[in-house]
Amino acid sequence: MRLSAFYLPLLKETPGDAQIVSHRLMLRAGMLRQQAAGIYAWLPLGHRVLRKIEAIVREEQNRAGAVELLMPTIQPASLWHESGRYDAYGPEMLRITDRHDREMLYGPTNEEMITEIFRGGVRSYKDVGKTLYHIQWKFRDEVRPRFGVMRGREFLMKDAYSFDLDAASSRKSYLKMFTAYLRTYHRMGLRAIPMKADTGPIGGDLSHEFIVLADTGESEVFAHRSLTELAPPPADIDFDSDLEPIFNAWTGQYAATDEMHDAAAFEAIPEADRLSARGIEVGHIFYFGTKYSKAMNLAVDAPDGQRFVEMGSYGIGVSRLMGALIEAYHDEYGCKWPVSVAPFHCGIINLKAGDASTDETCKTLYRTLEDQGIEVLYDDTGDRAGEKFARMDLICLPFAVTVGPRGLKEGKVELKTRATGEKDEIPVDKVAAIVSDRIRSAL
Ligand code: P5A
Numbered sequence: 001m002r003l004s005a006f007y008l009p010l011l012k013e014t015p016g017d018a019q020i021v022s023h024r025l026m027l028r029a030g031m032l033r034q035q036a037a038g039i040y041a042w043l044p045l046g047h048r049v050l051r052k053i054e055a056i057v058r059e060e061q062n063r064a065g066a067v068e069l070l071m072p073t074i075q076p077a078s079l080w081h082e083s084g085r086y087d088a089y090g091p092e093m094l095r096i097t098d099r100h101d102r103e104m105l106y107g108p109t110n111e112e113m114i115t116e117i118f119r120g121g122v123r124s125y126k127d128v129g130k131t132l133y134h135i136q137w138k139f140r141d142e143v144r145p146r147f148g149v150m151r152g153r154e155f156l157m158k159d160a161y162s163f164d165l166d167a168a169s170s171r172k173s174y175l176k177m178f179t180a181y182l183r184t185y186h187r188m189g190l191r192a193i194p195m196k197a198d199t200g201p202i203g204g205d206l207s208h209e210f211i212v213l214a215d216t217g218e219s220e221v222f223a224h225r226s227l228t229e230l231a232p233p234p235a236d237i238d239f240d241s242d243l244e245p246i247f248n249a250w251t252g253q254y255a256a257t258d259e260m261h262d263a264a265a266f267e268a269i270p271e272a273d274r275l276s277a278r279g280i281e282v283g284h285i286f287y288f289g290t291k292y293s294k295a296m297n298l299a300v301d302a303p304d305g306q307r308f309v310e311m312g313s314y315g316i317g318v319s320r321l322m323g324a325l326i327e328a329y330h331d332e333y334g335c336k337w338p339v340s341v342a343p344f345h346c347g348i349i350n351l352k353a354g355d356a357s358t359d360e361t362c363k364t365l366y367r368t369l370e371d372q373g374i375e376v377l378y379d380d381t382g383d384r385a386g387e388k389f390a391r392m393d394l395i396c397l398p399f400a401v402t403v404g405p406r407g408l409k410e411g412k413v414e415l416k417t418r419a420t421g422e423k424d425e426i427p428v429d430k431v432a433a434i435v436s437d438r439i440r441s442a443l
Contacts, residue, residue, distance in 0.1 A: 001344065002366075003379045007044050009033075010391060020216040022326035023148030025335055029395050031343075038145025038153030045395060046322070048343040050156065053321050054135055056187050056340065057158045064180035064239050066131040066160050071113050073137050077103035079112040083295045092140045106139035111313055114161040115292045118309070125165050125302040128309055131173055133160030135318060149319045150280065151218065156319040162312045165302060167289065170310035174206055174287050175243040177314040179233050181210055181283050182250065186232035188321065189338030190328060192282055193227045195255040199286070206287035206312070209257055211279035214327040219281050222266050224253035225273045257281075280324045285314040334394035336418055339442035344377040346435055347397040349388045351404035353380055361413070361428060362403050368432040374439055393418075398442065399435050403428075 009030045018024040026032040031046025042050055058068065077095070080086035086093075094106040107113070114132060122128060135158045145153050162173035178194065185192035192210040199207040211221050213228070233246055254265055266274060290308040293299065299306045329336040339345060346369060350362040366378045377397060379388050385404075392400050402414040412425045415434065426434060 001375075001377050003377055004381050006377065008391075008395070009043065010394065018148065020147050020150070020323075020327070021330055022150070022216075022323040025326050025330060025394075026148055026322070029334060032148065036153075038142060038151070040149065040152065040154075045343045049322055049325075049337070049341055050319060052341040052343075053188065053325075054156070054158075054318055057184055057316055057318060058135065060180045060184040060187070061133050061158065061160060063183075064131075064176045066133045066177075066180075068134060069117075069132055070134050071107075071110050071117070071136060073107055073139070074104050075107045075110075075113055077105055079116055079296075080105065083112045083115075083292055085112065092142065094139045094141050107136075108138055108140045109157075109313075109315075110134070110136075110159055111161065111292050111311075112296065115296045115298050115311070118161075118163055119296065119298040122163075122298075122300055122309075125300045125307065128163045128165050128300060129169060129173075131160055131162040131176070131314075133158060133314075147216070147218075148323055150323040152319060155317065158316040158318055160314040162314070163298075164310045165300070165307060167310055170287060170289070170312055171206065172243070174285065174312050174314075175247050176239050177285055177312070178208065178250075179237060179239065179243050179246050181285070181314075181316070182232045182246070183235070183237070184316065185210065185212070185282065188325060188341050190282070190321075190324065191228060193221075193223055193255055193279075194250050195221055195223065195257050196251075196260045197257060197284065198259050205251075206285075208251075208285050209281045210283035210285075210316075211257070212282050212324045212328065213277050213279045214324065215278055216327055217278040217280040219279050220258040221256070221277055221279045222258075222261050223255035223275045223277075224269055225275045227253055227255055228275065280320070280327065281317070282321050282324050283314075283316045285312065287312040330396075333390075333396070335396040337396055337398060339398045339439055342375075342398050343395065344375040344397050345399060345439050346374055346376050347392045347395075347400040348376060348378040349385075349392060349400060349402045350378070350380055351385050351388075351402060353382050355405055357408055358403050358405055361408060365401060365403070365413075365428075365432060369435060372432065372436045374436055399438065401431055401435065 011028045014024050015027050030043050033041045096104040138157045139154050164170040190212050192212050194208040195211050197207040197209040293308040298309050326335050348362050350358050352358045369376045398418050400416045413428050415426050416423045
């Protein structure tokens with residue numbers, strides 16, 4: 001992409017109402033634009049990152065055997081009357097009346113709708129043992145939307161729902177999602193710690209929040225420090241194998257949000273291992289048994305008679321993750337995207353647009369990199385060099401190649417690696433191979 005053709009409206013001033021760094025940077029770097037409280041337009045740069053996050057989430061859901069579908073954002077209220085949640089949900093639900101006076105709503109979540117869909121298509125116990133998911137916008141009329149995409153009113157969520165015949169198979173489905181989540185966050189360069197969460201009336205130990213540690217996080221959390229050092233499951237993990245050992249490794253040590261905090265159990269941990277911190281909830285998974293299947297009559301014929309289907313639901317805050325990523329990766333100049341979610345892999349700065357030799361070198365480099373599948377943002381504008389550098393730092397691509405007439409006389413360009421700040425003078429005919437090597441090894 002040539003910068004002259006891209007839409008990148010940077011802000012000079014730091015917006016006054018943005019209190020945390022991710023919100024400030026997303027506005028300043030032209031990724032996001034507020035349309036109403038907690039409602040944002042995703043500008044091209046932000047949209048590219050959002051799509052990358054979404055793609056990783058999707059790949060890991062598919063790898064775990066979940067099946068994608070797409071449900072609408074608008075739902076009929078009748079589904080929620082059936083489950084009994086229409087009145088219980090309260091003012092967070094955006095209720096709408098259509099022209100025929102039918103009660104509708106903008107979905108805050110999809111347990112009811114997916115139960116209705118599954119109910120319409122299964123009869124026998126042989127039809128269950130499935131997990132369905134979608135990645136769709138949700139609306140929750142939060143009292144205090146804040147911190148940009150962290151607590152929005154409209155936000156993008158991946159929500160999966162499992163359907164099983166009995167509690168033991170439902171636990172297996174839960175463990176698959178649990179394992180997939182560890183991999184998902186890891187691939188984005190994030191360490192999310194699963195923490196015990198409130199299971200409500202269902203009981204048991206099967207509800208976890210996935211928390212990324214960050215000082216600006218809204219959740220107060222307590223954990224055994226060793227959980228910050230555990231290795232994530234490998235890419236070739238067999239989801240049909242026994243996942244209990246992974247679950248045990250990650251849940252065997254104390255980790256809880258403040259709602260579930262047990263001060264005595266935490267005090268029993270040696271002081272040096274006690275971690276008391278703030279965090280961002282980037283995912284939440286639940287086992288809720290037959291709560292919705294009973295309320296909405298989702299039952300299947302089994303050899304021993306009719307059975308209500310056992311269910312669980314599994315959410316990832318896709319748009320919130322973008323905020324969490326910037327909180328985790330930034331410095332005083334701007335964002336420092338991990339390669340896997342960067343809006344572009346590499347920038348090219350032409351220090352003297354209009355100069356025949358820099359123009360030609362940039363163009364060739366741009367084509368060579370793009371031909372290798374590398375996503376390039378080529379700053380071909382006539383802006384001052386200082387402005388170009390600051391802009392590249394602010395939007396912060398993992399790699400930037402600077403091409404200027406002085407270096408070119410010796411056949412060299414400069415390659416900057418954003419994560420380390422390291423700058424190398426590199427022969428112009430080697431730079432494409434080096435950049436593509438570094439990107440591939442980082443992915
Ligand atoms: C699980 C999937 C659910 O809604 N039903 C379907 C269950 N869980 S949840 O914890 O309420 O939400 C799942 C994740 O969505 C993100 N999230 C938000 N992101 C941005 N702004 C919000 N207002 C918001 N509310 C929830 C969180 O990451 C949460 O873990």
